[in-house]
Amino acid sequence: MSKLFRKQIKNNQLHICNGIQMKLMLLPFLILFFLFTVLPVLVSMCLSFFEYDVMFGSKWVGLKNFVYMFSKDEVFPVALKNTLIFSVITGPLGFALSFILAWFINEFSPKIRGVLSFLFYSPALMGNAYFIWQVLFSGDSYGYINSLLLSYGFISSPIQWLKSPEYVLPIIIVVQLWSSMGVSFLANIAGLQNVNIELYEAGAIDGIKNRWYELWYITLPYMKNILLFSAVMQISASFSVGQLCMTLAGFPSINYSAETLVTHLMDVGTMRYELGLACAMSFFLFLIMAVFRVLIGKLLNAMGR
Amino acid sequence: MKKLLSLIFVVLIVLSAFSGCFAVSAENENLTLNLADNASTNPSIKYADYISKVSFENATEDFTLVNNPENSWEFSVDSDSLYALKIDYTVLENNDEPLELSVLIDGYSPFEEAESIELDNRYYDFGGIRKDNEGNEVTPIQKVKTGDFSKTLMDPDNVKEMLFGLSAGSHNLKFDLPSGKFAVNSVSFTVPTKLPSYKEYYGIYKTKKRYNSKQIVLEAENTLCKNSDSLISLSDNSSSNVNPSSPYIDKINYIGGSNWNMPGDTISWEIDVPKDGLYTLGLNYRQKYKLNSTHYRYLKIDDVCPFEEAKNIEFPYARNWKFTVLGNGDNPYLFYLTKGKHTVSLGVTLGKLSGVCNSLENITYYLAELYREIVMITGDTPDANRDYDLFEQVNDMEKRLKGMSKGLTSIANKLTKITNGEASSNVTTINSLIETIDKMLEHKYSAHKYVSNYYNDYASVSSMALELSSMPLDIDRIYIGNANGEYEDTKSNVFSNVAFSVKRFFASFTDDYNKISNKDKSITIWVNWGRDQTKVLKYLIQSDFSVKSGIDVDIKVTNASLVHAALSGNGPDVQLHLSRSEPVNLAMRTALYDLSKFDDYEQITKRFAKGAVKPYEFGGGVYALPDTQTFYMMFIRNDIFEDMGLSVPKTWDEFLSVSNILVRNNMYVGMPYTQIIDMNQANVGVGALSIFPTLLMQKGATIYNDKHTKTTLLTSESISAFEFWTDLYYKYSYPKTYDFFNRFRIGLMPMAIQSYITYATLTAAAPEISDYWSMYTVPGFKNEDGTVSDMVTGGGTGCSILADSKNKNEAWEFLKWWTSTDVQYAYGSETEKILGSSARLATSNVEALKKFDWEKDDLQMILKQWNKVEEIPEVPGSYYVSRVIDQAFWNVVNSGENTKDMLIKWSDIADTEITRRREQYGIK
Secondary structure (H helix, E strand, O other), X not given: OHHHHHHHHHHHHHHHHHOHHHHHHHHHHHHHHHHHHHHHHHXXXXXXXEXXXXXXXXXXXXXXXXXXXXXXXXXXXXXXXXHHHHHHHHHHHHHHHHHHHHHHHHOOOHHHHHHHHXXXXXXXXXXXXXXXXXXXXXXXXOOHHHHHHHHOOOOOOOOOHHHOHHHHHHHHHHHHHHHHHHHHHHHHHHHHHHOOHHHHHHHHHHOOOOHHHHHHHHHHHHOHHHHHHHHXXXXXXXXXXXXXXXXXXXXXXXXXXXXXXXXXXXHHHHHOOOHHHHHHXXXXXXXXXXXXXXXXXXXXXXXXX | OHHHHHHHHHHHXXXXXXXXXXXXXXXXOOOOOOHHHHOOOOOOOOHHXXXXXXXXXXXXXXXXXXXXXXXXXXXXXXXXXXXXXXXXXXXXXXXXXXXXXXEEEOOEOOOHHHHHEEEOOOEEEEOOOEEOOOOOEEOOEEEEOOEEEEEEOEOOOXXXXXXXXXXOEEEXXXXXXXXXXXXXXXXXXXXXXXXXXXXXXXXXHOOOOEOOOOOEEEEOOOOOEEOOOOOOEEEXXXXXXXXXXXXXXXXXXEEEEOOOOOOOOEEEEEEEEOOOEEEEEEEEEEEOOOOOOOEEEEEEEOOEOOOHHHHHEEEOOEEEEEEEEOEEOOEEOOEEEOOEEEEEEEEEOOHHHHHHHHHHHXXXXXXXXXXXHHHHHHOOOOOOOOOOOHHHHOOOHHHHHHHHHHHHHHHHHHHHHHOOOOOOHHHHHHHHHHHHHHHHHHOHHHHHHHHHHHHHHHHHHHHHHHHHOOOOXXXXXXXXXXXXXXXXXXXXXXXXXXXXXXXXXXXXXXXXXXXXXXXXXXXXXXXXXXXXXXXXXXXXXXXXXXXXXXOEEEEEEOOOOXXXXXXXXXXXXXXXXXXXXXXXXXXXXXXXXXXXXXXXXXXXXXXXXXXXXXXXEEOOEEOOEEEEEEEEEEXXXXXXXXXXXXXXXXXXXXXXXXXXXXXXXXXXXXXXXOOOOOHHHHOOOHHHOEOHHHHHHHOOOOOEOOXXXXXXXXXXXXXXXXXXXHHHHHOOOXXXXXXXXXXXHHOOOOEEXXXXXXXXXXXXXXXXXXXXXXXXXXXXXXXXXXXXXXOEOEEEEEEEEEOOOOOHHHHHHHHHHHOOHHHHHHHHHHHHHHHOHHHOOOEOEHHHHHHOOOOHHHXXXXXXXXXXXXXXXXXXXXXXXXXXXXXXXXXXXXXXOOHHHHHHHHHHHHHHXXXXXXXXXXXX
8 A cells, every 4th residue: 555655656756757747847047057056156267367457368387376376366365265264163152052052032922033033133133234243343442342441441452453464353253243143043943843753752652861962853853854954054154154254354354364365366356357266266155165065965964882 | 757748738727727718708899791802813803793892872864975987985973873885887798796884083983893894796597497408497606786876884784873982072984895886976974773663664554555356476485686696596396385386396385494594695586566565574484494483584575664663574384385364463563555566575584593602602712712722721621530620720700601602501591581481492502502611600619620521512602602592594575465364375275285296106117217308419427426516517508518519418316436437338428526546447448438538638737727637647648637636734723822922833833842842741743643443544645645745755755766657755755754644643633533623723733734624614604713724735854955845745535537439629628628627617616606605615626716705815825725736646556555555654653563564564565566567457
């Protein structure tokens, strides 16, 4: 009986998938996806082997761009270092935070949960609301933090928070944590809501003693896909941070202390019009992200074991 | 030891008790403090003070002094008396410069305002309303009427006649006026007018026949004349409550606007009255400019104010167009008019606010003076835990604070009274300052804690004072109606309003803002401006350029990248106001056309200052003409310099010693510095970002070598200039970011180097210090032979023709037209009319700059400095040099790195970039 049923479904699926209607329906999306996502990625991969300035034509230079990037460009290593520090901290931390928060909030009654999730999601909704941090960390004596520290006598002259190499990166990390939580937090909440409650009951019967066990053996494995999604979102967000650095630390930032790969390739691409080099950098960034994606998948698979 | 300590302690207690007694006795003193007593730096007396001090009776008899080519008259007066002054004059030619003269009685001007009395030019709409190619209506051209006029001088607030006190005996009256523009025919000393009250006025005319037929309507935009060329008719197409209105096109439909705000600005209309009788006057007006405040107008009929109440007609806040009948509450005023033509005029007056505005302006000066004295002791961020003993250290601190508190309280009371007890934000602003002052008085030993509050409150009160005296108003229609004050159809109904909005909404889909007419010769121009500036340029093109040259121009407002546009072949023919480094950047990518290929190029460059095209030269060609140029000048508060016995520095050594004295007194010195925090700033050009390039040039160094292949930042001159520059911030701790305008205004920063165009902001927005500051040339380094090398570097923008343009000759015609003296002046003055004088154009055309409204001495200074401007070339990769200098600067100033090391490191990076660019584009 069940075999028959399964077969029927399979046939049905095959039938639908082979149907010309299905393909037609997918076509608009596929065309757009190819034109605006796949093609640019491919083009930029190719371009990284050319010297290309938009006005003049392009010239094949082989690996010269990559060689320059790693050996001669003084800023690239700084940008790479910053990006790695940045994503190693904000990626996992942001991911963990968003999950823990979601887990906590999930405990509340639906009404409070709604309000709280709105509050925590709002930084993401507000888009460029990180301007507020500029006021907080403003370098003159009227910046909130400077003003507080001054009035309680901790410092005697205002600190240029966003203009001192030692403070810039930590501040940006904090702001990024604050603003990036939104999407993965929401996904996590949805995931938690979807966990089948019967499983907990079954788990209790099977001998799960406390909430930690519950989390580790039931909730997390059940949410694996959602977690993968939110982790990938978080990682790619932390690797592609750029606008935030430019707004807070300026572009270029002092002593390139907040230069990330994205800001650096914007510098190279849009200011100096060395599109070949910029493409090489973005290709490299793409590779790093791909590697991290694989690592995350491996890590998440280890859960619940 | 213990004994000694306790002895000191006892002495201290006794002393403090005594000082307490003194404080009490000081409070008991009569506190009729005249603020003017503190006026140690106030050079001459203002009219308001003058008139309050003269105790003469009003004159009883008029007399007239007739034509005298020397403009000097001898006369005698029988008894001490006050006279008003009426001047009959002839405007000789059509020029729109102000008619200024100074009145000298017995050799000197009795008060400050008499030094520059302005007679009215009568402007009228010449040639009617213009139309652009889309049918939108454009304000008529303003022209000056020539002929004979007369004016009775009014006080600065346009409230009463200006009175001159003449003692018994013989006097000499002399007018100083520029020759050629206008001539004085006769001068009458008249008895000050005493106007009847409305009750008396009505008593005289109440038996006259009351007009009771149909109302007469006059569109306010059709004026007879006005006394300023910035009072232009305007267009509001957002509502159907203004007449005439159209949802589809811009119609000229009202007059006034934010420019109708200075006391004395007067607009006159001509009305045609059908028969003798009593009439009421109605107005459709709008006062959307200031929330909950009332603006005043001085009403005159046939140049005479009919009764006392008409001197300040009130126009309360009205966000939308509103119909009102002039009157006192519900009782409309009745005006007696004879059959025939009459002139009705409305002039801005401070009305009931006159006293308040004057005392506020006065008090802000003294507030600033006291602040400076306090800050000299405490610094602008005092240590809260220290006892500065301010009441001992600052002269008369208690007396002055009490005087100000009292003065401000009476101002606040007056204001509340004027607004009929309604709480307004203005009163709150003043009260907050009073509260701060009272707290300082209350907590004498911790008064320094309130210094920053005092500063903030001062800043808001002084900006409020300026705002209070500005009274813009819009008028759509004037009605002359029946004596019962009944009017018809003064407001469109709800349905037509809705219909209007719907039509407007749909019209917005079909409007083609970039329509081109079908001429063969047309060019496209890109500008990155606001709507107002674009509008002005469009009018100028349509009324002048297109007519003369037959070339049609399409203006597009965009901030799109020119590189991308050129790439896609959709680029314009001409781009205006390109950032400093962009022409060379684009030129090396062959996107721009070499302007020096045009035959008359050499001739055109004569319009500009010497070397002004240097930044746009590349590889032997020239890729842009300068359209704006700015440079640094030194701004100095003369009153503070005088107080402290300082003289204006000419060399950097002197500058440093002056700055040391200022810094020791807790004041600041301002140096221009723009941190490069976004891409556009790097394109401004290195000369306009900081004082460093100026110092470098003055030391005899350059930024690039002769062939422009490398930077030369490592010569000993460059390094010493860089050290000097970084020391200003590292050793002398000059502020890197600061609010120049407010600090200069209050006197916290009495010396600063800023772009000369800051002049316009200061003159427009800080009237209370207008007499106390000047611009000077930037100091220089003393050479060994004793001369001072005092060149400065500049910044600015250029306008270019794109290489892809198919109409290069037409585009060149346009550039020649655009950079010409007349057009630059017309564009500059028109934008000033719309945006106010703080929006002065930093034109690159030397002759055009001279035409703008400057104080004579200031203009001389500007021209002197302009002569010394030395531009820095732009090279491929130069945007990187600005950044590199900035990075090196921060490393030294913030992290205390070695200057030379940093210069070596960063100039090396810049050189790499320049070399890469040269290789990439095959530049030899």
